[in-house]
Amino acid sequence: MTKLSDEKKMLRQEYRRRRDAFYRQLDPATKGLAFRRPPSPLAKLIEQSEIIALYSAAGSEAPTARLIEYLIESGKIICLPAMTTGSTMQFRQVDTLDLLESGYRDIAEPGIDCPVVKPDLIIAPLVAFDRSLGRLGQGGGHYDRAFENHPQATRVGLAWSIQEADHIPMQAHDFGLHMIVTEAEIIQKVDMTI
Template identity: 35%
Template sequence: METKSKLRQVLKARRQALVFEQRHAASVQIEEKLHWLINWQSELVVHVYSAQLHLGEVETAHFIDYLTRSCPEVTLHAGRADKTAAIPTANFDVIIVPLVGFDEAGNRLGMGGGWYDRFLAVQPHALTIGLAFECQKVPLVPIEAHDQSLDVIITEAAIYRN
């Protein structure tokens, strides 16, 4: 089994190998699936990551704009994970996270700081959704006791449900 660190390097390189046009087109397809996954017109407390495009993450700006403009019942929290940042204390209904890698069982590989693992651990009732490109899928993500799996992972090719 590959170490998380080595796997992280390989998957970051795969993601970065996608040219902007590929990432953008795939991000649009992922967002379309995300729109249909949940009734966003209901009263929800939602956390969405703000994509770091220089890292090749799935774009979220259009989705954040959609929630802000078109979903008045949604309470939106958008931001970037920082391993030194405080974990939000609100009770979230939906949490959308970026991924470095994933497997079909819902296991995720993040940037390695553990922020999302700590955040998801205190949100046991939230629907957790990861956004990734299909090239980030691996047969098996090595997991440890503190790792938090996801309920749903959306790529341009599929929706994986845990």
């Protein structure tokens, strides 16, 4: 392993621990209300987007189920990631969460009958982030490859504020985000016009 890989591994361990501890202390009402509706300016990005990719939250990740339901009810085309046999992530359209089944690492994902679509807005999970809009993911590179495969898509991270780090080490294959939404604030690129 390289020094940078070791640093990322240590950051992942620390920020997973922080996220888990933060999530455990939240009361059920707060958990249920967090990320339920898109705050502005994320709401403006959603309004301008035709196909929106979200993720099925696992464990202490920022929850998405209520946001997904809200967007489906609002008439938006929603897609979620699904892993192929070659460990490539594709986005498949869903119009109800009932279409999800256990997939890669037991994470709920759309079934094979759901059509593959091309999102223009990708709302991604993360382990940690920084003020430069750097994103530290799970370490498999799945979202970085998805960002590369969908260069036209606006990249948004959804996280708890406790996941903010001083600095996220970035490598050449890592993609930064355009916006990060937490329960406390929105961080976005200065030159981003909405």
